[in-house]
Amino acid sequence: xxxxxxxxxxxxxxxxxxxxxxxxxxxxxxxxxxxxxxxxxxxxxxxxxxxxxxxxxxxxxxxxxxxxxxxxxxxxxxxxxxxxxxxxxxxxxxxxxxxxxxxxxxxxxxxxxxxxxxxxxxxxxxxxxxxxxxxxxxxxxxxxxxxxxxxxxxxxxxxxxxxxxxxxxxxxxxxxxxxxxxxxxxxxxxxxxxxxxxxxxxxxxxxxxxxxxxxxxxxxxx
Numbered sequence: 001x002x003x004x005x006x007x008x009x010x011x012x013x014x015x016x017x018x019x020x021x022x023x024x025x026x027x028x029x030x031x032x033x034x035x036x037x038x039x040x041x042x043x044x045x046x047x048x049x050x051x052x053x054x055x056x057x058x059x060x061x062x063x064x065x066x067x068x069x070x071x072x073x074x075x076x077x078x079x080x081x082x083x084x085x086x087x088x089x090x091x092x093x094x095x096x097x098x099x100x101x102x103x104x105x106x107x108x109x110x111x112x113x114x115x116x117x118x119x120x121x122x123x124x125x126x127x128x129x130x131x132x133x134x135x136x137x138x139x140x141x142x143x144x145x146x147x148x149x150x151x152x153x154x155x156x157x158x159x160x161x162x163x164x165x166x167x168x169x170x171x172x173x174x175x176x177x178x179x180x181x182x183x184x185x186x187x188x189x190x191x192x193x194x195x196x197x198x199x200x201x202x203x204x205x206x207x208x209x210x211x212x213x214x215x216x217x218x219x220x221x222x
Contacts, residue, residue, distance in 0.1 A: 017078075017088070018149055020071045024095060025142035027064035031057050031102040032138045032203070036131040038109055043124035047113050054106045061103040068096040091213040098138070098206035105199025108192050117189040119180075126176035127193075130169055130200050137165040137207045144214050155218050162211035169204040173197055 034057035041050035075088045140161040147155035176197055184190045 016074050017071060018145070020067055020074070021092065021095075022142065022145050024064055024067040024071065024092065025138070025145050027060050027067060028095060028099045028102075028207075029135070029138045029142055030060040031064070031099050031106075032131070032135045034060060035102050035106050035109075035200075036128070036135055038106060039124070039127050039131055042109060042113055043121075043128065050113055051110065054110050057106045058103060061099045064096060064099040068092055087213065091210055094206045094209040094213065095141070098141075098203045098210065101199045101203035101206060102134075103199075105196045105203070108195040108199060112189070112192045112196070115188060115192075117186065117192060119189055119193060120183055123176065123179055123183065123193065126172065126179055127196065127200075130172045130176060130197070133165055133169050133172065134200050134204055134207075137162055137169065137204055140165060141207050141211060141214075144211060144218075148214070148217060152218055155214070159211045159215050159218060162207055166204045166208040166211075169201060173201040 034053045038050045038053035038057065041047070041053060071092050072089055075085055075092075078085060078088075080088075140158050144155050144158040144162065147158055177194065180190055180193045180197070184193065
């Protein structure tokens with residue numbers, strides 16, 4: 001299956017599915033960058049700028065939803081086997097889930113800001129480090145898609161980087177959760193911070209899930 005699907009997916013570098021999948025990944029990158037901006041602003045007490053970044057995040061996530069719909073429509077019309085069609089749809093869906101979870105993290109950050117909650121600098125640093133790695137994860141995922149139609153070996157290296165970064169985020173997530181549980185006494189702050197962490201970790205998981213599906217296409221092309 002993977003061999004024929006790869007041939008269809010990359011038969012023209014300018015094909016709408018390849019272009020739209022890359023564009024969708026670009027919106028995912030944008031959402032992660034805006035979440036990072038919002039966290040940095042919030043950590044410095046600049047609530048207004050944090051909310052502007054969150055507004056931009058929501059706009060990018062909405063764009064990603066629109067692009068996902070276009071891709072699903074294009075794939076539904078494709079002359080490929082039903083299981084291949086479902087494979088592509090699930091792959092794009094996981095990529096869209098990654099953007100959804102970033103939006104979820106952003107919504108919880110907005111709650112944190114609106115309730116005027118606080119946390120130690122150490123926890124802000126945890127959030128920033130995790131989000132920085134999430135930005136790199138989304139960028140690596142985008143490069144994986146772009147390289148599929150150009151260089152399978154480069155695509156393979158980009159996909160491996162997604163795996164490495166996701167594992168790194170998992171480790172940082174559990175350390176940050178320990179810090180939240182041990183250093184936060186306000187139950188409201190504890191709950192919201194855990195939800196922010198959970199959103200970023202789930203986003204990274206869905207990036208890896210997308211990468212795992214891309215890996216099958218890559219291996220078929222090597």
